Amino acid sequence: MRINLKHLKTFARCPTAFCFEVREKELGASEEERIILNVISKAVLQVMETSFRVDWRRIVGWVDKEVFKNTDVYCQEQYGAAKRSSEHILLALAKWYEQIYLQWTAEAFVNVPLGVETSGIFIEDKAPVVSLMNPIVCTHIGRNYYDTKKEYHRDIEIRGLAWLVSEHLKCNEVIMQCLSLGKRGRLEINIINFDSDSLRRTSSYIDNMCRIIKKKYFYPSVGENCLSCKYYSKCNL
Numbered sequence: 265m266r267i268n269l270k271h272l273k274t275f276a277r278c279p280t281a282f283c284f285e286v287r288e289k290e291l292g293a294s295e296e297e298r299i300i301l302n303v304i305s306k307a308v309l310q311v312m313e314t315s316f317r318v319d320w321r322r323i324v325g326w327v328d329k330e331v332f333k334n335t336d337v338y339c340q341e342q343y344g345a346a347k348r349s350s351e352h353i354l355l356a357l358a359k360w361y362e363q364i365y366l367q368w369t370a371e372a373f374v375n376v377p378l379g380v381e382t383s384g385i386f387i388e389d390k391a392p393v394v395s396l397m398n399p400i401v402c403t404h405i406g407r408n409y410y411d412t413k414k415e416y417h418r419d420i421e422i423r424g425l426a427w428l429v430s431e432h433l434k435c436n437e438v439i440m441q442c443l444s445l446g447k448r449g450r451l452e453i454n455i456i457n458f459d460s461d462s463l464r465r466t467s468s469y470i471d472n473m474c475r476i477i478k479k480k481y482f483y484p485s486v487g488e489n490c491l492s493c494k495y496y497s498k499c500n501l
C-alpha cells in the first residue's frame with residue numbers, strides 16, 4: 265500500500281478518515297501552486313545547467329505562458345481571472361526571487377521522488393528542491409500558513425518531507441524552507457530546522473500511524489473538528 269504525505273495529514277487529523285474514500289483530486293495542489301512549483305523548478309534547473317540565474321522578465325514570461333495557455337483572451341471574464349491569477353503568482357514569486365533565488369549558489373536537485381517503507385506502508389512524496397548544503401535544505405511549497413514556527417514543526421506534511429529526505433540522504437539534520445502561499449499572492453518564507461531528535465520522533469510517529477492504517481482500526485478522533493469534517497455524515501459515531 266502506498267500513501268503520500270497529504271493523505272497522511274488527513275489520517276493524522278483522524279485515523280478514521282482512512283475507512284472512507286479519500287480522493288486524490290481533493291488532495292491535489294491548486295493550479296497556482298502547480299505553476300509556482302514548475303517555475304521554481306525550471307529556474308533552479310537553469311542555474312544548475314548554465315550557472316546563470318534566470319532574469320525576472322523570463323520568469324514573468326513563463327508564468328504568463330502557463331496561466332494564459334488555456335484561456336480565451338477574447339472572453340473578458342476568463343481574461344480577467346487569468347490576469348488576476350498571474351498577478352498573484354508573480355507577487356508570490358517576486359518574494360522568493362529576491363530573498364532566495366538571487367542568493368542561490370548551492371548545487372540542487374528538483375522534483376526528487378522520495379519513498380520509505382514503514383510498517384508495511386510505503387510513504388512517498390516529491391521534494392520540489394533539495395539543495396546540497398550542510399545541512400541539507402529542502403523546499404516545501406504549500407498553503408500551510410501558520411503564525412508560529414512550532415506549528416510548522418508539527419505539520420506532518422513538512423516534518424514528513426524532512427524525514428523522507430533524511431532517510432534517503434542518510435543525514436541527521438534537515439532544514440526545511442517552507443514557502444507558504446496565502447491569499448492574493450501572499451508568500452511567507454519560514455526556515456525550520458529538524459535535528460536528529462525531531463527526525464527520530466517523526467519516524468516513530470509515522471510508524472505508529474502506519475500500523476493503525478495497516479490494521480484498519482476504527483480509531484475515531486472525536487472532537488470539535490467532527491462538525492466540519494467532510495466524512496461526518498458517513499461516520500458511524
Ligand code: SF4
Nearest residue numbers: 278484490493496499
Ligand atoms: S466525523 Fe470525526 S471521527 Fe468521523 S472521520 Fe470525521 S473527524 Fe474522524
